[in-house]
Amino acid sequence: MTEIQPEIEIRNLHKAFGERKILQGVSVCVSRGSTLAVMGGSGTGKSVLLKHMVGLMAPDSGEVWVQGKRVDQLDRSSLNALRLRIGYLFQGGALFDSMTVEENLDFVLRRHSTRSHSERTEQIQEAIAWVNLPHAAAQYPAELSGGQKKRIALARAIILRPDILLCDEPTTGLDPVSVRTVSNLIMRLKAERGITTVAITHDLLCAEIIADQATFLYRGKALAEGTLDELRTGAHPQLREFFG
Numbered sequence: 001m002t003e004i005q006p007e008i009e010i011r012n013l014h015k016a017f018g019e020r021k022i023l024q025g026v027s028v029c030v031s032r033g034s035t036l037a038v039m040g041g042s043g044t045g046k047s048v049l050l051k052h053m054v055g056l057m058a059p060d061s062g063e064v065w066v067q068g069k070r071v072d073q074l075d076r077s078s079l080n081a082l083r084l085r086i087g088y089l090f091q092g093g094a095l096f097d098s099m100t101v102e103e104n105l106d107f108v109l110r111r112h113s114t115r116s117h118s119e120r121t122e123q124i125q126e127a128i129a130w131v132n133l134p135h136a137a138a139q140y141p142a143e144l145s146g147g148q149k150k151r152i153a154l155a156r157a158i159i160l161r162p163d164i165l166l167c168d169e170p171t172t173g174l175d176p177v178s179v180r181t182v183s184n185l186i187m188r189l190k191a192e193r194g195i196t197t198v199a200i201t202h203d204l205l206c207a208e209i210i211a212d213q214a215t216f217l218y219r220g221k222a223l224a225e226g227t228l229d230e231l232r233t234g235a236h237p238q239l240r241e242f243f244g
């Protein structure tokens with residue numbers, strides 16, 4: 001019998017900054033086309049964990065596997081090639097304020113593809129239509145609402161049609177209507193494009209919409225793993241406090 005390879009697998013990851021041990025043996029497994037929600041209190045290492053998945057941070061020990069490749073041991077050119085398969089939605093959205101929406105998206109296309117100007121324009125139009133902001137091309141990030149900014153950041157994260165989407169707090173600070181909109185977009189990426197997603201979120205509404213599985217980080221370890229309902233009804237005091 002052939003074993004199905006997970007799209008992302010982290011084995012026994014340890015990471016410290018100086019004396020401060022942040023991750024102390026975290027393991028995570030995400031199968032292709034599924035969505036994992038990573039939850040836990042502030043400062044528990046959720047963003048640090050996500051950064052390891054694209055080689056933005058290297059582990060002190062442990063293994064990081066993505067699409068069958070050992071990320072923490074890849075040479076620069078293989079890592080760059082793998083990164084093209086991964087869209088990353090940063091915690092703050094990270095749009096360039098001095099560029100319009102179109103320029104923000106074009107920046108990625110020009111850097112990572114050899115497409116012509118007209119092909120790029122078409123692709124940008126398609127991406128902003130997909131997040132339902134077809135008229136935002138000429139606007140600057142400062143002219144957009146928080147929810148609109150997140151949608152543009154999402155459009156930028158997926159414009160190269162990645163296999164994997166990593167989202168760091170995709171809905172934090174948004175009103176409930178925008179939370180739903182952004183979460184539904186993330187869910188549609190899975191349904192329509194089979195994208196594998198890891199999303200850090202404290203937002204229960206978002207987690208409810210997108211998560212197939214969830215993991216809860218506490219004191220450097222995955223304290224609990226399972227479906228959101230399993231975590232929610234878990235007996236551990238930390239879970240009870242978090243899910244209230």
Ligand SMILES: Nc1ncnc2c1ncn2[C@@H]1O[C@H](COP(=O)(O)OP(=O)(O)OP(=O)(O)O)[C@@H](O)[C@H]1O
Nearest residue numbers: 017022040041042043044045046047048049091200
């Ligand atoms: N590059 C770094 N150098 C030193 N310390 C760092 C670095 N990156 C993160 N840390 C520390 O690691 C800890 C975990 O950070 P991380 O950003 O992963 O937290 P988080 O779980 O994402 O929290 P939040 O929910 O607030 O975003 C924090 O104490 C942070 O200060």
Ligand SMILES: [Mg+2]
Nearest residue numbers: 046047091168
């Ligand atoms: Mg974080």
